[in-house]
Amino acid sequence: MTNIKTIEADIGQVEGQVAVLVTRWNSFITDNLLEGALRALKRNDMDDSQITVVRVPGAYELSIAALKLAESGKYAAIIALGCVIRGGTPHFEYVSTGCNDGLNQVQIKTGVPVTFGVLTVDNVDQAIERSGEDPNNKGEEAALTALEMISVLRKIETDNQ
Numbered sequence: 001m002t003n004i005k006t007i008e009a010d011i012g013q014v015e016g017q018v019a020v021l022v023t024r025w026n027s028f029i030t031d032n033l034l035e036g037a038l039r040a041l042k043r044n045d046m047d048d049s050q051i052t053v054v055r056v057p058g059a060y061e062l063s064i065a066a067l068k069l070a071e072s073g074k075y076a077a078i079i080a081l082g083c084v085i086r087g088g089t090p091h092f093e094y095v096s097t098g099c100n101d102g103l104n105q106v107q108i109k110t111g112v113p114v115t116f117g118v119l120t121v122d123n124v125d126q127a128i129e130r131s132g133e134d135p136n137n138k139g140e141e142a143a144l145t146a147l148e149m150i151s152v153l154r155k156i157e158t159d160n161q
Contacts, residue, residue, distance in 0.1 A: 005159075007155045012045065014044065014045075016050065016077075017076060018146060018150075019052045019066075020053045020081065021056060021065055021069070021078060021079065022055055023056055023058050023059055023081065023083065024057055026083040029128065030081055032132065033139030033142075036140035037117065037142060038051070038143075040140040040143035040144050040147075041147070046147075059099040060098050063103055063105070066103055070106055070109075070114070077112065077146035077149055078115070078146070079114075080114055081118065082099065083121070084096050084119065084121070085121055092120075096120045099118055100116065100118070103118075113149035113150065117141065
């Protein structure tokens with residue numbers, strides 16, 4: 001047997017507040033992502049009082065809202081949900097890249113995990129496939145990732161004290 005220390009998440013014991021950012025653009029998809037995220041949080045013993053849902057216009061606006069939420073010090077994690085569907089212009093690339101880079105910068109700058117539940121798909125069928133009620137719902141996946149990151153980061157902090 002080795003003596004290697006391993007730090008792993010225990011999402012059944014997560015405490016704190018979680019913000020769920022969701023876009024209004026493509027709401028026929030993002031509302032399903034939100035439902036998946038909320039299902040996952042509640043299934044893992046998060047109470048309604050621990051969850052704040054924030055709606056923003058589109059994926060490009062997620063970053064600034066995530067930054068304000070993270071800087072508030074109230075949230076242990078932020079779950080970002082959106083849907084960008086490729087069109088016939090370069091707009092898809094600009095929005096997808098700006099959203100991804102912005103959300104990543106928020107978590108690096110603030111130390112608050114920001115999970116990426118933003119679908120970047122070629123067509124509506126792909127978006128529907130990733131936002132259904134089954135385990136492939138990327139909102140659910142982003143929520144579970146947030147809970148895992150809260151736990152792992154707290155264990156790392158405790159280990160370093």
